[in-house]
Amino acid sequence: MILFTNARIFDGSGAPPFSGEVLIKDNRIAGISRAGEPSLPRASATVIDCAGATLMPGLTEAHAHLSWPSSVERFVPGMLLPAEDLVLNTARNARILLDHGFTSAYSGGALGKTLEITLKAQIDSGGMPGPRLIPSSIEREPPTDGTFVSSGSIAQDRHVDGTGPEAIREFVKSCAALGAKSVKFLLSGESALKPGASMQLMYSPEEVKAAGEQARESNVWLTGHAHAAEAVKLGVRNGFRILYHCTYSDAEAIDLLTARKDDLFVAPTPGIVQATLDAAPPPHVDMSHMKKDAAIVLEHQQKLMPELKKRGLRLLPGGDYGFPFNPNGRNARDLELFVRHFGFTPTEALVAATIGSLTVATVSLKKFSAFEIWTLVAFAI
Numbered sequence: 001m002i003l004f005t006n007a008r009i010f011d012g013s014g015a016p017p018f019s020g021e022v023l024i025k026d027n028r029i030a031g032i033s034r035a036g037e038p039s040l041p042r043a044s045a046t047v048i049d050c051a052g053a054t055l056m057p058g059l060t061e062a063h064a065h066l067s068w069p070s071s072v073e074r075f076v077p078g079m080l081l082p083a084e085d086l087v088l089n090t091a092r093n094a095r096i097l098l099d100h101g102f103t104s105a106y107s108g109g110a111l112g113k114t115l116e117i118t119l120k121a122q123i124d125s126g127g128m129p130g131p132r133l134i135p136s137s138i139e140r141e142p143p144t145d146g147t148f149v150s151s152g153s154i155a156q157d158r159h160v161d162g163t164g165p166e167a168i169r170e171f172v173k174s175c176a177a178l179g180a181k182s183v184k185f186l187l188s189g190e191s192a193l194k195p196g197a198s199m200q201l202m203y204s205p206e207e208v209k210a211a212g213e214q215a216r217e218s219n220v221w222l223t224g225h226a227h228a229a230e231a232v233k234l235g236v237r238n239g240f241r242i243l244y245h246c247t248y249s250d251a252e253a254i255d256l257l258t259a260r261k262d263d264l265f266v267a268p269t270p271g272i273v274q275a276t277l278d279a280a281p282p283p284h285v286d287m288s289h290m291k292k293d294a295a296i297v298l299e300h301q302q303k304l305m306p307e308l309k310k311r312g313l314r315l316l317p318g319g320d321y322g323f324p325f326n327p328n329g330r331n332a333r334d335l336e337l338f339v340r341h342f343g344f345t346p347t348e349a350l351v352a353a354t355i356g357s358l359t360v361a362t363v364s365l366k367k368f369s370a371f372e373i374w375t376l377v378a379f380a381i
């Protein structure tokens, strides 16, 4: 048993924090006592005096890339590492997220087919520190002429064999068979990597429909990278659970998103955008095109996200951390960006990252109590 005493408790609901203590038994909340109420039993508990610090539910990262190499502890110039280094570095990034207050992570794709699935097994069996993880496999990029550069795939693991609905079905089936829980598709391209690509659809409607059908059959969730309005619409219509970016959503896309507000999540992903704008690269690295694109994306999202919020969409923090200029471990910066760019209050941003995010990373609210694992984070709210 662990007793946190003398804490300022933020319960994730949005209610104002209150002073009190919390008793943890078998990783679950066994009791909460507010200041002035009788204190909780402490005879056989490890007592932690919080000295007035804030005690709150763990944060959820909705767009995690644990295998993307850079972190606040280690700068990696690029995306590729030798295999052994990649595996250990990914495990290290899992620990880094936990150290920075994130107790759940929903993957937006990995650099190895079974890397996150294996990592999750290690974490869940108690052998390694890391967040509760919804693991993914390689994100699927469609066959291209070679000019589309993804965030970094490993040649033999590309999963890109073939086009057409049947190839897509096979891909979803193979990810599920490996143990992936979410399957990632680049529904649109990415202009930061290839000019104009954000407005291009990477799959036909028939292919995305096949993905939706197979995901239901294989019991996996679909995750979509979607900037273009038509990419957002394809994702919404075919049962995608979470859509990233949604930058160029038009009126129809916004209406479609709104109609699915109870079972779909949007992660606008401001972290990577702000990091691109802030980056001061060395002279041999030219980020001028990326910066120009990031400014356009931000301008659109600053209008779109307050509208989606007003319509009741669940917008989740999570920002593509793992790039050299946007390292893993800096993830909580998304909360500040939700306040700065999307009109959230600090409390609303914390709610979005805790209770608001809970269902995206867990099978059901019943399985995991919102208060199952709390972290001490010194946020001033």
Ligand SMILES: [Zn+2]
Residues within 6 Å of the ligand: 063, 065, 108, 320
């Ligand atoms: Zn991503």
